[in-house]
Amino acid sequence: MPPVVVGILRVRSGSGHRRRHVWGPGAAASVETLKAEVAELLKEYLLSGEEDEAVRCVRALHAPAFGHELVKRLVALTLDGGASDEALATKLLARLMGVEKLLSPEQLQLGCQRLVDDVADLRLDNPRAPQLIAAFLTRCCDGLGLDASWRDAAARLGG
Numbered sequence: 001m002p003p004v005v006v007g008i009l010r011v012r013s014g015s016g017h018r019r020r021h022v023w024g025p026g027a028a029a030s031v032e033t034l035k036a037e038v039a040e041l042l043k044e045y046l047l048s049g050e051e052d053e054a055v056r057c058v059r060a061l062h063a064p065a066f067g068h069e070l071v072k073r074l075v076a077l078t079l080d081g082g083a084s085d086e087a088l089a090t091k092l093l094a095r096l097m098g099v100e101k102l103l104s105p106e107q108l109q110l111g112c113q114r115l116v117d118d119v120a121d122l123r124l125d126n127p128r129a130p131q132l133i134a135a136f137l138t139r140c141c142d143g144l145g146l147d148a149s150w151r152d153a154a155a156r157l158g159g
Contacts, residue, residue, distance in 0.1 A: 033068055034071075042074050045092060046085050054092055058102050067096075067103045071111020072118070075136050079126045086132075090139050096139040097144055105145060112137060116153055133136065 012056035038061070045054035058070065071093065078085040096103035115122070115133050122129040134157035141154075 009017075030141060034063055035069060037061060038066070038070050038073055039077075042070070042077055046077055046081060046088055050096060051089055051092060055100055055102070058096060059100070064102065065107070066102070067107030068110035068114055070096075070103065071108055072114045075111075075115055075133065076093075076122060078136075079122065079129055079132050086136070086139075090143065093140075094144055108140065108144060108146060109150075112140060112150060112153075116157070119157060125147065134158050 037057075041054060042055040044057075045051070074089045074092070078089045091112050093103065093108070097105070097108065110111055115136070122133070126132070134154040136145065136148050137154040137157070141148055141150050
């Protein structure tokens, strides 16, 4: 085998190890699998309201660096759900960040950034998405310890 190919194979074989090291043991699964699992657990949570089960499922993912996806998907799912879904979302995030320590402030911030970045796409599904995301950002500043500078982002979105 030519040396270049060996080097590529060596890099590729190490990338899985690096991904597991950075993202956690759950990252052995593909990103698409993790996204599907996050979406499913959040849909179930919003239907049932079973917070303990949702926390158990998040813990079972073993992917702490994937929290931003959880934040983004949770908020995106609540855009059409009304006040009760918004309250459930905020309650779950507070528990994941607080008592459970399964969601870091950095992952919350990254998830919020992804929401802001995707607001144009989310608006296609729900014209009120910018205002709803702005309200979410404000709730995160008020109750989840998101940096107050995010209030400016909320104001720009219409909150």
